[in-house]
Amino acid sequence: MLVLENVDAHYGKSHVLHGVSIEVRSGEVVGLLGRNGVGKTTTLKTIMGMARRTGGRITFEGRDLHGVPPHGLAGLGIAWVPEERRIFRLLTVLENLRTGLDRAGMTPERREALLEKVYTYFPILKERRNQAGGTLSGGEQQMLAIARAMMLEPKIILLDEPTEGLMPRMVAQIQEIVHALHRDGVAILLVEQNVPLTLDAAGRVYIMEKGAVRHHASSAELRADQRVIHEYLGV
Amino acid sequence: MDQILVQTLHGLVNGMVLAMVASGLTLIFGIMDIVNFAHGDLLMLGAFVGASVLGVTGNYWLALLGAALVIAALGAVLQVTTLRPLIGRDPLTTILATFGISLVIQKYALWQWGPSVRRISEPVPGDFTLFHLQYPWYRIATAVLAGLILGGLWLFLKYGKYGIWIRATTQDRLMAQAMGIPVPLVYTAVFAIGSAMAAASGVLFGPFAGVTQTMGFDFTLRAFIVVVVGGMGNLGGSILASIFVSLLESYAAIVVSPAQAVIVSFVVLVLTMLFRPTGLFVPTPK
Ligand SMILES: Nc1ncnc2c1ncn2[C@@H]1O[C@H](COP(=O)(O)OP(=O)(O)OP(=O)(O)O)[C@@H](O)[C@H]1O
Ligand SMILES: [Mg+2]
Numbered sequence: 001m002l003v004l005e006n007v008d009a010h011y012g013k014s015h016v017l018h019g020v021s022i023e024v025r026s027g028e029v030v031g032l033l034g035r036n037g038v039g040k041t042t043t044l045k046t047i048m049g050m051a052r053r054t055g056g057r058i059t060f061e062g063r064d065l066h067g068v069p070p071h072g073l074a075g076l077g078i079a080w081v082p083e084e085r086r087i088f089r090l091l092t093v094l095e096n097l098r099t100g101l102d103r104a105g106m107t108p109e110r111r112e113a114l115l116e117k118v119y120t121y122f123p124i125l126k127e128r129r130n131q132a133g134g135t136l137s138g139g140e141q142q143m144l145a146i147a148r149a150m151m152l153e154p155k156i157i158l159l160d161e162p163t164e165g166l167m168p169r170m171v172a173q174i175q176e177i178v179h180a181l182h183r184d185g186v187a188i189l190l191v192e193q194n195v196p197l198t199l200d201a202a203g204r205v206y207i208m209e210k211g212a213v214r215h216h217a218s219s220a221e222l223r224a225d226q227r228v229i230h231e232y233l234g235v
Numbered sequence: 236m237d238q239i240l241v242q243t244l245h246g247l248v249n250g251m252v253l254a255m256v257a258s259g260l261t262l263i264f265g266i267m268d269i270v271n272f273a274h275g276d277l278l279m280l281g282a283f284v285g286a287s288v289l290g291v292t293g294n295y296w297l298a299l300l301g302a303a304l305v306i307a308a309l310g311a312v313l314q315v316t317t318l319r320p321l322i323g324r325d326p327l328t329t330i331l332a333t334f335g336i337s338l339v340i341q342k343y344a345l346w347q348w349g350p351s352v353r354r355i356s357e358p359v360p361g362d363f364t365l366f367h368l369q370y371p372w373y374r375i376a377t378a379v380l381a382g383l384i385l386g387g388l389w390l391f392l393k394y395g396k397y398g399i400w401i402r403a404t405t406q407d408r409l410m411a412q413a414m415g416i417p418v419p420l421v422y423t424a425v426f427a428i429g430s431a432m433a434a435a436s437g438v439l440f441g442p443f444a445g446v447t448q449t450m451g452f453d454f455t456l457r458a459f460i461v462v463v464v465g466g467m468g469n470l471g472g473s474i475l476a477s478i479f480v481s482l483l484e485s486y487a488a489i490v491v492s493p494a495q496a497v498i499v500s501f502v503v504l505v506l507t508m509l510f511r512p513t514g515l516f517v518p519t520p521k
Contacts, residue, residue: 071413
């Protein structure tokens with residue numbers, strides 16, 4: 001469904017991605033692991049058209065994303081949950097959700113149903129729906145960022161370190177959501193530092209180093225043989 | 236005592252008109268980081284268009300609406316043709332571009348309507364007596380109307396689908412894009428709305444002092460001052476600052492001549508820049 005072929009990316013003059021090839025099939029959860037600064041976030045940003053792709057090809061459902069404007073990706077079914085969460089801080093929780101909800105073809109009933117669905121996943125967001133996004137705690141902001149992406153009813157979610165800086169109870173909740181999305185048939189490209197969580201949630205895992213994919217295996221293989229993880233991630 | 240009351244009224248009325256002018260400028264700055272130096276000239280052009288529509292139809296309200304629509308369309312065209320191509324370039328280029336637009340509009344107005352003052356007659360006739368002073372009803376009506384228009388703008392920004400798009404884009408352009416909000420279109424729409432607000436203020440202000448092709452610069456300057464004092468890009472702050480500065484000027488006019496009273500706004504500007512550069516009417520940034 002989402003295919004990156006030999007993708008290169010630059011920030012200004014610095015060459016950050018060197019021929020990254022990744023594939024996510026429909027409904028699949030795929031992990032992307034790697035140490036700090038290897039280019040995981042840049043890979044997601046390049047898909048979103050926010051980092052400059054200087055080589056290779058990115059296609060979604062067979063369609064080349066080159067030439068699709070950045071605001072056109074949501075309509076194709078690609079949602080992004082950035083590492084920094086990027087909540088609209090002065091917008092209320094509900095208004096944050098509305099940025100994804102107020103799109104063409106939505107009926108009041110579907111809006112209602114979709115809102116209710118995320119509120120059952122994240123009851124806290126319903127409680128705080130009229131509170132400014134910027135006043136939420138870090139964990140709540142992460143939930144809002146995921147809920148906001150779900151408003152687009154995406155086919156794939158690019159999920160960038162959703163458990164970063166969260167306490168264990170929150171981490172468990174995020175893990176639960178990832179499973180729930182998977183059950184709903186949403187594909188996820190999951191960038192993480194949390195190896196156990198990634199191996200649990202993802203079917204396959206890519207491991208990056210210095211801007212390139214160095215290893216690719218199923219989670220079962222990686223669980224069985226932890227040496228690769230040690231080698232590339234040092235854990 | 237009487238004089239203070241009269242000047243308070245006067246300051247409030249001027250403040251409301253200024254708030255309308257400034258709201259367009261601050262909205263555009265907030266979302267695009269562009270200081271539109273042609274803002275006052277769009278106001279002037281709107282006033283001329285209004286005067287022309289009034290001349291043909293004799294209907295003031297039609298003139299107000301017509302001017303707003305025509306200038307909104309012009310604003311959209313200007314944004315698409317001159318400012319959109321400059322997005323991502325050095326901010327200096329957009330400043331120069333809006334200066335250029337300002338000059339072109341002024342020269343066009345001079346060529347089209349000549350240098351003399353055009354009058355817009357007051358749609359609401361009559362005066363009332365405030366103590367021993369005659370005060371025109373029209374000024375009161377203007378303040379009320381400006382308040383209604385600003386209230387409408389606020390409701391639109393607060394509750395409307397497109398209002399939320401505008402606020403989301405103002406806060407985080409990239410994230411707004413990722414949520415599927417067509418940011419280039421939002422930019423154009425905001426520029427059109429700002430232009431329409433300028434044009435409407437021009438028609439509202441027209442009956443006060445007449446319409447001339449040089450009136451724009453003064454409005455740009457005054458609006459710019461209150462936008463800075465109110466906190467760049469902050470709509471509520473700009474509105475409060477407009478009223479605050481206008482009231483101060485009004486009170487100053489009791490002691491000095493009105494021409495000298497204008498200095499007050501510059502003093503407020505300088506003090507703001509010195510002691511609270513993020514703006515007077517915004518919460519202290521963390
Ligand atoms: N906006 C930018 N401008 C210039 N260089 C950047 C920019 N963003 C990231 N980089 C550089 O690109 C490289 C890859 O960064 P990236 O954020 O993709 O890493 P990452 O794998 O997501 O790391 P982390 O696990 O810390 O989030 C790093 O060397 C980083 O310094
Ligand atoms: Mg990262």
